Amino acid sequence: MRSRASVLHLDMDAFFASVEQRDKPSLRGKAVIVGGTSGRGVVSTASYEARAFGVHSAMPSAQARHLAPQAAFLSGRFEAYRESSRVVMGLLHEVSPLVEPLSLDEAFVDLESADIDTGDVAAVRRLAATLRHQVAGRTEGLTCSVGIGSSKFMAKVASEMAKPGRGHQDHVVLVEPGTEADVIAPLPVRAIPGVGPVAAARLDRLGMKKVADIRQASREELVRELGQAWGAGLADLALARDDRPVISSREAKSISVEDTFEHDLTDRAECERVVDRDAALVCARLQHSGRFARTVTLKAKMSDFSIWSRSVTMTGATDSAERVRRMARHLLGSLDLREGVR
Structure with a gap:
């Protein structure tokens, strides 16, 4: 964990749905759901108008149709999403040579390699605000949320806090160094990197629902219940200890194709x-x-x-x-x- 808030996480807001609303004015202000449109499909992205009905990503499309039958359901235009992503990633590379894309719509930026004094909190906030303005300008109106912290973990937590509807009008959140442990204490355990549904359910059975609950357990107990590597890592992350570097490039380890069928295949x-x-x-x-x-x-x-x-x-x-x-x-x-x- 760094002594300064010098890791930035940018996350586009409802990215796929926002691109559709930008390119199709008739959809602006309306519920838009992008994903598999068949009965077996899954929601990739839901606009904030659709989220008001309880729709969220990874939800079965059939359930989304039940919750928001009036929504526009779109299969997606991935070349349009990739083009907007290239614009955003290019802008981030203008800020710093160290940019780590996580997907089309989010990335970490190492501000220690940028032309900015990361010890000047006000200057860092201004950079984030300028970055949001430039993203909107170059993508013709797409919006993003920006989080800044002393580690990748804290930057991602901050960008989640900056999301629309979370009470931050400028959609920029900077977690001051020294406050990290207090900031994450009330968060659900799934806020910790690597804690998915299965791990969260296991922690829940151990009485650990929030990050603060994990801190009440000893490192030995976590190692005993979860294994050496995962237990020790969880104990550190629950205390906001994260030293992962921003990696500017990632080599693909696998290439895959996946299908979901309208009916179960037996032939x-x-x-x-x-x-x-x-x-x-x-x-x-x-x-x-x-x-x-x-x-x-x-x-x-x-x-x-x-x-x-x-x-x-x-x-x-x-x-x-x-x-x-x-x-x-x-x-x-x-x-x-x-x-x-x-």
Whole structure:
């Protein structure tokens, strides 16, 4: 953790939905939901108008339709999202050479490498406000929330606090060094990086609902219950101790394609056709990136939501769609299709 608030986290507001509202004036001020439009689809992004009805990302599209039947449901235009993302990321690189994109709509920026005195809190706040103004100008009206803190963890917490509807009119929050532990104490355990639904449920069974609850447990107890690496890491993060650096580039470790079907698949020939198509798609992306791969993984979510997964590692690397197809079909042969693949 740094002695100064010098890590900035920028998060675009309802990014996909906001791009749609920008490009289609008839949607402005209305509930917009972007994601899978089929009965098996999942919400990627919901506009703030849609969130007022309880719709949120990762929610099944069918549930979203029930909550907000009057909303506009869109499948998404990813080239438009990528173009706006390129504009935002380019602007961040003008601020600092150290920018770590997390996705199309959010990134960390290391202000220690920027032309600014990070010890001047007022100057840091002005930079954040100027950055928001420039994002809106260059993207023709898209908005973002900005958080600044002494670590990546605290910067992300701050940007969440800066989101629309959280009471910060300028949508910029800076967590002063020395106040981190107090700021995160009342937050739910899922505010801690790496705590997803499964880990949160396990912590809940241990009586730990908020970050402050984790602090009441000893490091030994956390290690005993959660394992050495995760238990010790959680104990540190609950005290706001985070020394992760901002990494300016990330090399992709995997390339994948995923499908959700309108009806559960039980026909092997149909599954083979899906595997063949996805092998071609994933290898096209592999070839475009100029890389090769050695391991092929096939994963299936069954009708009861259980996950089946198998992998095979080849003796040599490849970008051949035919070779990947053969490997994937071989893996498919061990999948019992009687219960259906979702």
